[in-house]
Structure formats: structure tokens, C-alpha cells
Amino acid sequence: MNLLQRPPIHARRDDVLPQAEHAALIDWALANETALSDSRVGKGQVSDDRRRARSFYGSADWKRTSVAHIDALLPGILADLGMAHFRRDGFEIEMVVYGDGGHIRPHHDTATGLSRHPHDRVVTIVYHFHREPQGYSGGTLRLLAKMPGADGKRACVDLEPRQNGLIAFPSLAIHEVLPVSVPSGRFEDSRFGINFWAQRHYRAAAGADAVAADPIRAGGEQDQ
Ligand SMILES: O=C(O)CCC(=O)C(=O)O
Ligand SMILES: [Fe+2]
Incomplete structure (x- = not known):
């Protein structure tokens, strides 16, 4: 079995946000349904078949407070993923x-390849939360091997979202969210x-320090 036939590597963390921030985030999310819009894919189009969800694309205070905790965990996460340390140029943040x-x-x-962007995503960190008691089932995050194995199937690892927990993996890894039932x-x-x-901003050599000072950067178009 070669490397591409194995499921991608991942890292998990629990108790990611302090209790008060976690609680405030739930309150904010429950009060802001009208701020959501249909989640986009690729160059910004909506595809109900590929991605059925709603996202918050605006700015909000919780982005700055929560990203500080994620940023502090990044070096350890990179080590767990076996990825070389890189200087992150910012985070793109989206509530889904x-x-x-x-x-x-x-x-x-x-x-990837010829469509490489000037500000590629290198590591994906997904933070999960929900109201208690949990009112949904399903929604498993599945990480899939790039290539099928000898049996013609792609090996995968299934990860259940955990309250106030995160799952991290290389952004190049193939993954899906299985259907949610509410x-x-x-x-x-x-x-x-x-x-x-x-x-990482591959074409941001000039002025890179100014970019790095701000952890939140708007994202570009991506394959998802
Ligand atoms: O919510 C998750 O567990 C993963 C989300 C995801 O893959 C995405 O929005 O690109
Ligand atoms: Fe994704």
C-alpha cells in the first residue's frame, strides 16, 4: 500500500476555547441565523449537491478572539501532522x-497545480460546537485516501465532531461531511x-511582515 492509498493524517484537540468563549459563541450563532448565506464552492458559486450548508462570511468579534486560541495551538498541530513548520500569513475563517x-x-x-492561488490554504482546522443537548446526528467528518487500494475502495477514517473540539488535517487532504440529520x-x-x-501567501514576499501581523485575512477562491 503506498502513501496515497492511506487515509490522510489528522490531529485532534479537545476543550479548545475557554468555557465562557465557547458559551458566547453558541449564543452568537443561535442569534444570528439571518446573517448566514448559502455556502459557496469553487469560485463562489452555490451548489446544493456539492455543499449543502449555510455560512457566515461577515466580520465578527468572535473571529479575533477564537483565532488567537487556534493560532497558539498551530505549532503543536503542525508537529502532530508531520508538517514542516511554516510561517502562517493569516487565517481565513468561516462559520458553517x-x-x-x-x-x-x-x-x-x-x-493544486496550475490553479495554485497566491494565498493557498495549507492546514484546515475545523472547530465543532452545538447546543446542549445535541440535537443532530450524523455529520461525520470523513478523511479519504487520494487513491483507491487494491480492492478498488478508498481507505478512510471517520471522525465524529466533538463539542468544543477541533480536527486538523492538511488542506490538500480529501474529506467530506456525511449527511446531517436534525x-x-x-x-x-x-x-x-x-x-x-x-x-500561506506564496506571492506575498513584499510586505509579508505587515500581512503576518494580522491573523485574519480574507480568503480567495478555492476548489471547495
Ligand atoms: O465541518 C467539517 O467538519 C468540515 C467542513 C469542511 O470540510 C469545509 O467546510 O470545507
Ligand atoms: Fe473542507
């Missing part, structure tokens, strides 16, 4: 909410997550 039937089909989060149909019972993408 999956209601009943929500899912994302297999994809990777960063551009029996009540209520927004409060959705599967909530925040994607933090650590970025």
Missing part, C-alpha cells in the same frame, strides 16, 4: 451551519463548525 440534510461531498480545501428541524439543533484555514 448544517441543518437537516446538510453535507459536503468529497473535496479538498486548497487549489429530527426537530430547528436551527438551534444544527451542526455548527468554524473552519480556520491557515494560509
Whole structure:
């Protein structure tokens, strides 16, 4: 079995945000349904089949407070992933909410080859949260091997979202979110997550220090 036939490497952390910040985040999310819009894919289009979810693309205070905790965990996460330390040029941050039937089909989060972007995502860190008691089931995050094995199937690893926990993996890794079931149909019972993408600005040599000072950067188009 070669490397591309194995499921991608991942890292997990629990108790990611201090209790008060975690609670405030749930309150904010439950009060801001109208700030969500249909999640986008590729160059910004909406595809209900590829990605059925709603995202928050605006600015909010929780982005600055939460990213500080994620940033502090980044060196250890890179070590766990066996990735060389790199100087992150910023994070792209998106809250994503999956209601009943929500899912994302297999994809990777960063551009490859000729479509390489000036600010590629290098590491994907997904933080999960929900209201208690948990009102959804499903929504497993599945990481898939790039190539099928001898049996013709792609090896995979299934990771259940954990309250106030994160899952990190290289942004090039293929992954999907399996369908979410929300029996009540209520927004409060959705599967909530925040994607933090650590970025590297390959063409940002000039003025790179100024860029690095601000952990939050707007993202570009990506394959997902
Ligand atoms: O919510 C998750 O567990 C993963 C989300 C994801 O893959 C994405 O939004 O690109
Ligand atoms: Fe993704």
C-alpha cells in the first residue's frame, strides 16, 4: 500500500476555547441565523449537491478572539501532522451551519497545480460546537485516501465532531461531511463548525511582515 492509498493524517484537540468563549459563541450563532448565506464552492458559486450548508462570511468579534486560541495551538498541530513548520500569513475563517440534510461531498480545501492561488490554504482546522443537548446526528467528518487500494475502495477514517473540539488535517487532504440529520428541524439543533484555514501567501514576499501581523485575512477562491 503506498502513501496515497492511506487515509490522510489528522490531529485532534479537545476543550479548545475557554468555557465562557465557547458559551458566547453558541449564543452568537443561535442569534444570528439571518446573517448566514448559502455556502459557496469553487469560485463562489452555490451548489446544493456539492455543499449543502449555510455560512457566515461577515466580520465578527468572535473571529479575533477564537483565532488567537487556534493560532497558539498551530505549532503543536503542525508537529502532530508531520508538517514542516511554516510561517502562517493569516487565517481565513468561516462559520458553517448544517441543518437537516446538510453535507459536503468529497473535496479538498486548497487549489493544486496550475490553479495554485497566491494565498493557498495549507492546514484546515475545523472547530465543532452545538447546543446542549445535541440535537443532530450524523455529520461525520470523513478523511479519504487520494487513491483507491487494491480492492478498488478508498481507505478512510471517520471522525465524529466533538463539542468544543477541533480536527486538523492538511488542506490538500480529501474529506467530506456525511449527511446531517436534525429530527426537530430547528436551527438551534444544527451542526455548527468554524473552519480556520491557515494560509500561506506564496506571492506575498513584499510586505509579508505587515500581512503576518494580522491573523485574519480574507480568503480567495478555492476548489471547495
Ligand atoms: O465541518 C467539517 O467538519 C468540515 C467542513 C469542511 O470540510 C469545509 O467546510 O470545507
Ligand atoms: Fe473542507
